[in-house]
Amino acid sequence: MSAGHIAPGGFKELGPLNWVIAKVGARVILAPRFTLFNVLGQHRILFLLWLPYSAALLGALSKLPGRDAELVILRVGHLRDCEYELQQHRRLARTRGVDQQTQAKIFEGPDADGLTDRQRILITATDEFVITRSVSRQTWAQLATHLTKPQLIEFCMLAAQYDGLAATITTLQVPLDFPN
Incomplete structure (x- = not known):
């Protein structure tokens, strides 16, 4: 290791x-x-x-359902190519109802077949947040049809937390917990 x-x-x-x-x-x-x-x-x-x-x-303090949070985290880990984050959250996501097939669709992106409208907009918003450091008005309006105000705030904080964590993990070169 x-x-x-x-x-x-x-x-x-x-x-x-x-x-x-x-x-x-x-x-x-x-x-x-x-x-x-x-x-x-x-x-x-x-x-x-x-x-x-x-x-x-x-x-327990989270306002976002666990499935939504894991979708955002997995997408951030994918976008940032952070294997440590992905390794941890692939496992956790399965316990929160995000099976391997859905995870593959999350990695494929918002145009993947079989995603719900909610999943598509969460992926799109995560992509925009991570890549442009913001979310477009159109995407925000769509996201707001699925999330409450506290959830919208939490979405931003969650995406920022895991984007920063991925950068920290990558920069520090944190070894995997499960190298195999």
Whole structure:
């Protein structure tokens, strides 16, 4: 396994709290190590501030249905060619009702056969957000027919979070949790 620009840390680098969080995270994802946590956790305070925000976008505080969130995350990971993000969220997406066939359509793009109107507009909006750093008026109007105001805000925050995370993962060259 390649070490990347910042090698995954252990107890000494993470400190006791972040080390425990990384260990629990690894158990949750059924991996020997949650490499992202073992890298980001080395900035002890920033990691502790980032973690609840990130968890809120995926957990009980989320206003977007899990399927929608995973569609956006998978599309961002695809657009940014971030295998780490894709590896994590392909697995998570399946637990949230996004099967492998639907995932293939997400990667194909908004014109893929068999997507719902909601899926098409979420993919289109994600593409625009990531590529142009905005969403066109036409796309926004269509998106607004499917999402509430809080969901629209969350869509932007989610796409930005995972776009930034993909850039961070790629730049730091975070090794995969499941190299095979």
